Amino acid sequence: MKYIQAKFILCAMLAVSPMFVSAQAIDWNETDSLVSEKDPMVQVAFRKVAQKDLLGGVSVVNVEELTKKNYNTYSLDNMQGYVGGWNGNSLWGMDGDNAGYLVLVDGVPRDANNVMPSEIAQISFLKGAQAVVLYGSKAAKGAVVITTKRGNVEGLNVSVRANTGFHVAKAFPEYLGSAEYMTLYNEALLNDDPSANLRYTAEQIYNHGSGVNPYRYPNMNYYSSDYVKKAYNRSEVTAEITGGGKRARFYSNVSYYSNGDFLDFGEAKNNRTDRFNVRGNVDVNINSFINAYINANATFYDSKSAKGDYWNVASTARPNFPENAAPLIPLDMIDPNATDAWELLGTTSNIIGGKYFLSGTRANATNAFADSYAAGSSKWTSRQFQFDAGVDVNLNKVLKGLSFNAMFAVDYATSYSTSFDNKYAVFVPTWSNYGGKDVIVALSKEGNDERPGTQNVGGSTDKQTIAFTGQFNYQNTFNKNHNVSAMLIANGYQQTVSAQYHRISNANLALQAGYNYQQRYYADFSAALIHSAKLAKGHRQALSPSVTLGWRLSNENFLKDSPVVDDLLLSVSGSILNQDIDLVMGDNEFYLYESVWTQNDGYAWYDGPAGKYTISTRGQNSDLSFIKRKEFSANLKTSLWNRLITADASFFINSMEGYLINQPTFYPSHLNTGYPAASFMAVLNYNNNKRVGFDFNINANKRFGDVDLSLGVAGTYYDTKITKRDEIYDDTYRYREGRSVDGVWGLQSAGLFQSKEEIESSPEQKLGSTVQPGDIKYVDQNGDNVIDDKDEVFLGKGGWYGAPFTFGINFTAKWKSLTFFVLGTGNFGAYGLKNSSYYWVDGDDKYSAIVRNRWTPETAATATYPRLSARSSSNNFRASDYWLYKTDRFDLAKVQITYDLPKRILRNTFINELSAYVSGANLLTISKERKHMEMNVGSAPQSRFYNIGVKAVF
Template sequence: MKHIQKRFILFALLFVTPFFINAQITAENETDTIITSNDPLVQVSYRKVAQSDILGGVSVVNLEELTKKNYNTYSLDNMQGYIGGFTGNSLWGMGEYLVLVDGIPRAANNVLPTEIEQISFLKSASAVVLYGSRAAKGVIYISTKRGKIKPLEINVRANTGYHVSKSHPKYLGSAQYMTLFNEARQNDGLSASYSDEDIYNYASGSNPYRYPNVDFYSSDYLKSYYNRTDVSTEILGGNERARFYTNIGYYRQGDVLDFGKAADNYTDRLNIRGNIDLELNDFISARIDANATFYNSRSANATDRDANDGVTDNYWTYASIMRPNRVSPLIPLAYIDPNDQQSLGLVNGSSNIIGGQYFLGGTQVDQTNVFADYYAAGTSKWTSRQFQFDTGLDFDLSGVTEGLAFHTLFAVDYATSYNTSYNNSYAVYQPSWYNYNGADVIAGLTKYNNDEKSGSQNIGGSTSNQTIAFSGYFTYDKTFKDDHNVSAILLANGYQQTISGEYHRTSNANIGLQVGYNYKQKYYAELAAAVIHSAKLAPGHRNAMSPSVSLGWKIGEEDFMANSSVFDDLTLNLSASILNSDLDIENFYMYEENYTQASGAWWGWYDGAVERSTNSLRGGNEDLTFVKRKEFSATLMASMWEKLITVNTSFFINSTEGLLIEPLTIFPNYFFTYWPDASFIPYVNYNNDKRVGFDFNVNFNKRVGEVDLSLGLSGIYYTTEATQRDENNEYDYQYREGKSIDGIWGLESAGLFQSQDEVDNSPEQKFGGTVKPGDIKYVDQNGDDVIDDKDVIYLERAGWSGAPLTLGVNFTAKWKGLTFFALGTGNYGAYAMKNDTYHWVYGDRKYSEVVLDRWTEATKATATYPRLTTESGSNNFRNSDFWMYKTDRFNLAKVQITYDLPQSLIQNSLFENMSIYVSGANLLTISKESDLLELEFDSAPQTRFFNIGLKATF
């Protein structure tokens, strides 16, 4: 702890010391977090416009102001708490939004809140049409900070805080596991695996090395908290000719693991971001932006149990599967019989004697384990380097015609990452125990593997990504006769992303035109269109036009509203759009027929000959075309009672049409076979989805005495429907058409079988295995006296792209220099399935606490879990409402108290301004299922984060 504090102080001083100079700053008025006042400029497609001139479907967060009262570490952290329409992982429930950082497609996690000025959420189709195909599901536009016309200003921010684990999984100890595993075998008609004496010895705890009871979540292996520290420095200033901004930041974060090499795990990040804005002459201006980010992540090595399962094993995956009685990780040397010179000689030859008193335990089955890995298998380091550069020129062409300008933007980003490691092999030892005069003694060791350290550094896992982007566009803005305001954009835009390991680049190319008109800034009309291109489609079908039309009416400017005692402003906007996109076209060449060759024909001309067959996997369809987003939206914005209340709400209906499928019911069944796998059926545009909903953002601002109060409420509610599906079901209740897109389908349960008579007198359940008392009983939906896949029904919504109802609330109270801020978020109306290894326990899986509520003859009246089994459990462990639960929750996401030191206290110091703050994040989850929602069983635990920070301006 002391070392952490010392490093934090020294590191803060390292950044602060070079900037101990006296610099004057220009005071600025603080604005609202949600930009609503003084008609500020908001970034939308290719331009910034006054907020009052936005034609709907756009929300914006002033992150620079928000960070003054809410420090956080991720650019999009809990944004649903400030604006409506964002579910936390999608805009208007559509998924896969496009992130643009300063107009370039970039990752949101590679720009920190301290580097950001503003974030625009472009939700409606009309707001994103100019960005082309890849933006069809919405855009989140992150604008980084830039230099300002002001004297030199230096801001330093330093934070240190601790992640505290919320909860850990509760797995049963060895004795309980062994007892219940015997019960499971008895349920299956098998003999016991463990004797009563064995179970007693494991339960007694007298010798945990001979009778291990490994708890992966004990303080022997995990810390109760770990540190995160960061420091950032901003340098900015400039004049009318040149402005500059620089951000230098560093953070380092520890790990919850606390043993072996893993105790030194860490992740760190160093970033250097800078930009310059230049006025080259009266009609040409330029900008140059650059960013370099250096990530490192150091960790102990873990052996991959199965290189073919697609899962990289680590401590948490081992913790979820390794039974507590399998192996003792460390065994004391003191247990070895002093007369057993052979064993002593064997183990003393090991280079992995831990702490001078323990050797690595193992068995013939467990010749490696994660504990031994983290002590002896070496370390690895993941390294990532990201370099971003963009530049732009702006030409004022008023000399050609008044109001005309031309803008260019060119960017090159490059990112590379790789792993370096020292991979060691190690020996483990299986002891042979015996009891001598009542004491356990090791009288022999069996060695598996050898201790080997090559000393060679291995390099692997190399990846590289490159983005090249260019846009050039004309803008035109002019007012005629004081009342007629005309604007236009004509653009060409494109980018390509090259990703290592992927043959085709991710591309977006389009030209666009937008023409706008407003009369007296009261009546608005806007037409926009983009012609897009995609190589995913066949020649002749690779281009399409996406049109959009928007209308706006500032009702508050009408004469009949002039004397309103309620409304300060009232605006209604309507838009209709059709966007073409290739986002839902997963691969290239889906329009082509696909053939493969294989050795050995399924149907040969004669026996005994080795033949090669040509198999059709897919038919061709060169008429395949873009997927369409057809949308109508309406937005209402209002300010009431002298800005006491401001409202921004949107209603939307969008239909995604022409999703690609292989239509099995349209083509005759002889066009395909399941075995061998062969098909002549092509992909076609067929499936349609619909989303209907509304979002809202309401802000209350009030001054009570000397206290400024503000309350923000935001949210989105939407429904989804599969409006067209290729299906030919025998029963109406199994049609996906008309049901939610994100539906959970499964069986309807009717409790647990209580007796063999009940099993015998119920419909036959045909899911494998013998159904017995204690198994789940299902409802026969079609009355055929058989339970099978024909009885699967629609259960509930899963909320894949966000819960049906997402809510956010933020509250600020400011008194003099003291600011209190609180943020809450909520998700309601979605369901999930307990279909993970923690809840579905069968075979030889590890037993969690959920099995304590299992069915037995003695507990059948109260049991909430099926009988235990060592078989596959194929009847019980399948999707059904028995395993379903609500994910409704309200999160107290953030509380922060900030104190701005008074000028009287710092006026004779080096500081112009100084703030200190304390905060807590992810503090509380209110839900009936809070224990489950806060639980992680195959990854690191969820944490609460407590932070203290300081910001100073020089």
């Protein structure tokens, strides 16, 4: 009850706050810099630091300023275009196999997709170990710190932003029509066995290809405009109310958006996602030394969809299936005299549009179209409620420079699905031909129509987060030159997730102590004492220290009066961070230090129940420890020619040491047996990975008359290397140690076999399927005259955590009231495999257009695709450089033109500011593999987004 009352009081405070706040309005800062010159404070771990005093490992984006020229729909959209160190997936390539960077919204672990750009003031990317050490274990791979807007103006300020736009599909997969598919399937049968019986006759192929009767001889194109739209709408409206005075300030944000879908038939026409959100906060100066704040957010998601998985079916269902029965058949195809058929149709209510009945076969009693028309619908519902409150106490009266801060947060998120699950009947037609016209002379029924009208509830999940921070801060200056700062922090959070027994916890004590002399020489020590329940008692605590030294060269005599250098700060850091987020083996992450015994069925000594024997499946290791991030980094930050150019660059070397192994090769093999599947081997810390790289961010700003120009270039490069691995191979080229962590491994191809003689004279390929002419030929790496898994080699970097080199370029031109903005991003240096169902086709798979370039005896010299097979083709469809491609690409990510109506025009109106803009997102991809990378298989297509918006301030 107290918890409910607290929430009610908090909501009431937010609702009535505007009535108690009044002051004068001030103008918004209109700078194009990523960090506002009006508020050059950057949010880092547990404090704000002046931008000029940042010692490296931190990048920041002023989202509030950025939104004035670049409207976005996702909080982290293309952020790699503005700052170095972030590549869109990870910070410094640190995203691991089990967990990645930590996201904090107003200091609380929260999802980045649940805060819209219109709500955000600033995003800090904490990359270096020294920047995240105070957060403890869960931030060991970096942190993205999102700070929402607050009431920071005097008087009442209301702004409304409205947007509407269309997502336009980039590309659809191309599949063969029925006649071509049937022809090539026959070819596949003959490739496997020249004496095989053909599945399709020439007459059947002709009938499917001629279109004489598409209902009896279907030629299904799942991407036809009959079923799929080329574009759908997204609309959004946001209202912000802010104001305040000396005693209190408030901010409120109310937003709603609605997102459509590409599908355009049946219940799928109503597919839609809606989001309604209310965010608010109040800052109150209770007296001269106590300030308090309250933040609250409520988000309501609803996503409605038809039953079935249309996009997956579209990528797998063959164009001629079901045979002799298109999913929807017109009623007028039924012989008027077929009374039994008409009576049978009278038993169903699923007559689509009064013209079509649901068709199928006994083997295909359901289909994607019938699902959308008759199977019902489902709705996914999500509700998220977030509350946090804090207090700041100035303790100057106790000790000059001393203060205390505390924050407490409670978040609750729940989601569930509701659905109406209907069953339906399909009717199997019997065709005949009268006078050259196909008619249905009989129907048989498969299944029954059932509409129970019951709303089913399932998939219920919930998550609760409780977070607390309490800290003492000290900041003082002695003799005008010696600046001292310190923090003593107790921080922790705990998340309870449904169906997960053990809570996710992060608890630590932290200490920060900093000193700088005349803002010239800097020293900072930070440390966290962390705790983890994943380890045995006596091993659950560890100390993570970090030391940073900085030198502002621009304050030295040899640069102090330089006409070129305005500011030049160099810093170096050394850190050892302990983390437990990678203490995971498969699905297990707790009690890994304990031995495990189990019972299996079998004949052995008597262990209680008859026919049972007891075995060990894991040994004990109480010394299992944290994984360590050891890092050295150097940072250079400068401003040149009176801020004409500003730059920030970092270099880093880090080693992640102590990844887990569970069957070490250096233990005697008799400790691990295959039958029975027993093991006395313990889980150990052993494997190590190394990363070396750099990032940079350069911005140039210049005014030419009435034109303001701004150019920004950001980039990140990193290289990964396995420095220690538990592995034993017969051949040195197979060792992973010394290779990239994100390595793509596979066979090296040598073209396609052209004849049986070539196959007989080549090493034997023992890869699971019989090799024939037209199959891929591989290189025997170890000279044993056999091709198998032992011949796999390193093929290239996979870019699992982001491409090795990521860069972005943003350009702004402002002339009077007109602003032009363009953003481009690029990724280079990684490789991928074309291994989706679009490329790997065998057996009864659907044929894509790629198979047109298949090998045949006639096309042997020009073929780029192996022979077709109606059997499993494990020889061809496996990791090899035959399917390898470079993922290099450059994307024109955003173009926006904004026009701000001159204020003199609005002088006698109730509108203070009015602007309109048009924009396009994901407009162009430049890449050798553009067609492949813009095509989705088994999911909704990628899209370009064209938007028009307007913003008014009152």
